[in-house]
Amino acid sequence: MPNPKRRHSHARTRQRRAHDALKTPQFYMDKDTGEAKKPHRIDPKTGMYKGRQVIEPKEAE
Numbered sequence: 001m002p003n004p005k006r007r008h009s010h011a012r013t014r015q016r017r018a019h020d021a022l023k024t025p026q027f028y029m030d031k032d033t034g035e036a037k038k039p040h041r042i043d044p045k046t047g048m049y050k051g052r053q054v055i056e057p058k059e060a061e
Helices: 010-020
Strands: none
Protein backbone atom coordinates (compact mmCIF):
# COMPACT_ATOMS: atom_id res chain seq x y z
CA MET A 1 0.00 0.00 0.00
CA PRO A 2 1.34 3.44 -0.85
CA ASN A 3 1.88 5.75 2.08
CA PRO A 4 2.04 9.55 2.08
CA LYS A 5 5.56 10.92 1.83
CA ARG A 6 4.74 14.24 3.50
CA ARG A 7 2.20 15.44 6.04
CA HIS A 8 -0.90 17.27 4.75
CA SER A 9 -1.26 20.86 5.92
CA HIS A 10 -4.17 22.04 8.08
CA ALA A 11 -5.56 24.08 5.18
CA ARG A 12 -5.56 21.13 2.82
CA THR A 13 -7.22 18.89 5.39
CA ARG A 14 -9.90 21.48 6.17
CA GLN A 15 -10.61 22.09 2.49
CA ARG A 16 -11.29 18.39 2.07
CA ARG A 17 -13.53 18.30 5.14
CA ALA A 18 -15.51 21.37 4.06
CA HIS A 19 -17.89 19.07 2.16
CA ASP A 20 -18.56 16.80 5.16
CA ALA A 21 -20.93 19.22 6.92
CA LEU A 22 -24.54 18.06 7.35
CA LYS A 23 -27.05 19.86 5.17
CA THR A 24 -30.38 21.05 6.53
CA PRO A 25 -33.33 19.02 5.21
CA GLN A 26 -35.50 20.74 2.60
CA PHE A 27 -39.22 21.22 3.22
CA TYR A 28 -42.19 22.72 1.43
CA MET A 29 -45.45 24.05 2.81
CA ASP A 30 -48.45 21.87 1.93
CA LYS A 31 -51.23 23.84 0.22
CA ASP A 32 -54.08 21.91 1.83
CA THR A 33 -52.91 21.46 5.44
CA GLY A 34 -50.31 24.24 5.70
CA GLU A 35 -47.74 22.01 7.42
CA ALA A 36 -44.12 21.50 6.38
CA LYS A 37 -43.48 18.34 4.36
CA LYS A 38 -40.50 16.71 2.66
CA PRO A 39 -40.60 16.85 -1.13
CA HIS A 40 -41.20 13.76 -3.29
CA ARG A 41 -42.90 11.82 -0.48
CA ILE A 42 -46.42 10.41 -0.24
CA ASP A 43 -48.42 11.87 2.66
CA PRO A 44 -49.34 8.84 4.83
CA LYS A 45 -52.32 10.64 6.45
CA THR A 46 -54.09 11.53 3.22
CA GLY A 47 -52.41 9.20 0.70
CA MET A 48 -51.91 12.08 -1.73
CA TYR A 49 -48.91 12.70 -4.00
CA LYS A 50 -48.73 15.58 -6.51
CA GLY A 51 -52.43 16.31 -6.05
CA ARG A 52 -53.74 12.81 -6.73
CA GLN A 53 -54.74 9.88 -4.56
CA VAL A 54 -51.98 7.23 -4.66
CA ILE A 55 -52.62 5.01 -1.65
CA GLU A 56 -55.46 4.51 0.79
CA PRO A 57 -55.04 6.81 3.83
CA LYS A 58 -54.18 5.27 7.18
CA GLU A 59 -56.96 4.97 9.74
CA ALA A 60 -56.77 7.25 12.77
CA GLU A 61 -55.99 5.29 15.91
